[in-house]
Amino acid sequence: MSTTASPDSPASQSLFSNRFFQTVLISNIFLQIGIWVRNFAILMFVTDQTNSDPLAISLISVVEFAPIFVFSFIGGAFADRWKPKRTMIWCDFLSAASVFAVLITLMYGSWEMVYFATFISAILSQFSQPSVMKLFKQHIHPEKMQQGMAMFQSLMAIFMVLGPSLGIFSYHHFGIYISIGVMGVAFLLSAIVLFRLPADKEPETNEIAAKTNIRQELADGFRYVWRSPVLRVLGATFAIAGFAVGTIQTLGLFVVTERLGQTKEFLQFLLMVNGFAMLIGGIAVMALAKKIPPQVLLAFGITVSAICIVGMGFSTSIPLTLALQFLNGLTFPCIQIGINTMIMQWTEQEYVGRVNGVLSPMFMGMMVIMMSLAGIFKKFFPLVGIYSVSGIIMLIGAIILIPIFKYKPSPALATVSGGNPETTS
Secondary structure, eight states: OOOOOOOTTTTSSGGGHHHHHHHHHHHHHHHHHHHHHHHHHHHHHHHHHOOOSHHHHHHHHHHHHHHHHHHHHHHHHHHHHHHHHHHHHHHHHHHHHHHHHHHHHHHOOOOGGGHHHHHHHHHHHHHHHHHHHHHHHHHHGGGGHHHHHHHHHHHHHHHHHHHHHHHHHHHHHHHHHHHHHHHHHHHHHHHHHGGGGGOOOTTTTTHHHSOHHHHHHHHHHHHHHOOOOHHHHHHHHHHHHHHHHHHHHHHHHHHIISOOOOOOHHHHHHHHHHHHHHHHHHHHHHHHHTSHHHHHHHHHHHHHHHHHHHHHHHHHOOOHHHHHHHHHHHHHHHHHHHHHHHHHHHOOOOHHHHHHHHHHHHHHHHHHHHHHHHHHHHHHHHHHHHHHHHHHHHHHHTTTTTGGTTTBBBBHHHHHOOOSOOOOO
């Protein structure tokens, strides 16, 4: 049977003509506005309220990342049970409602409630994100999957450049009340846009779901990942990458002040360079998406990231550090796009939520643990040593991917479902 796409086939059509892709892209723009205003307006507000108390500031990261680790397992399992369109709309509506509730509480004097807005939003995202991936599996042609992921990565890169300024501008010019209002409106608009999505398909596994409990479905997700040689290796890579990234996540400020001799404000330039590079990298990967297998793309991105981490630890030159930061950002889309594409190419539609729920905590869990230990490491070990070890560990994550280069996704999994997560070489 010929695999050449005809001019009118889904494989030959532009992603932007796909109603699902249009809708999710617009929705994601509103979500990114809400998230970045939330992150930086709340950061500025808490800093002012507590006179830059490190514990209060670090608590923002805890309430943002801890729910991802705790609720990802549960969210992925329920996402496989529930209708994805309805789940996404309800999650955005509830996020908006929680934000407006926080705004009312805040107006009556309880400023600590700003943590609650971040906490609830982070929890709900663990139910919404797997649903997006399920719909990608349903509505995007397999040949367009990696290109679609690249476009989303480019959008995230744009907001990495503009987002911090957007949040800080909103807080300094309009205050925390207006900023939180902007967050709520952004989440609400995202929910309204999602009504454009195609109607949910009636699940074929309703009877099975009715006979099973959530604990059994969670166990099925773990077994599914373990049976697949590709997903099993991907899980190990997730854990290793989370270990490496978490170790240096909170130490960037010390690179700026100790290694480069600059003030803490210089950190924003590193972030801007990284964001611009991610945008360019996302566009480049979009162009090469069909030519490079996702596991090769992932290994390449991790390898370059490992080299850049070690280099930034050793560097005392501002131009060299900026160049390494640019190179790191340039190849980061390879990591994100490779991971998401592999999950969707090697997972049956009815297991996408649970597989995402099993794999994501491996990264987030290790990252949160290492973020909490990074400050202790900094007291006892030199910055160069910490960055060097982190880079070496990251490189190990790339090396263990080599044995799965030979695998190709099963044609059965490239469609809707296939019965077994086995791969063919």
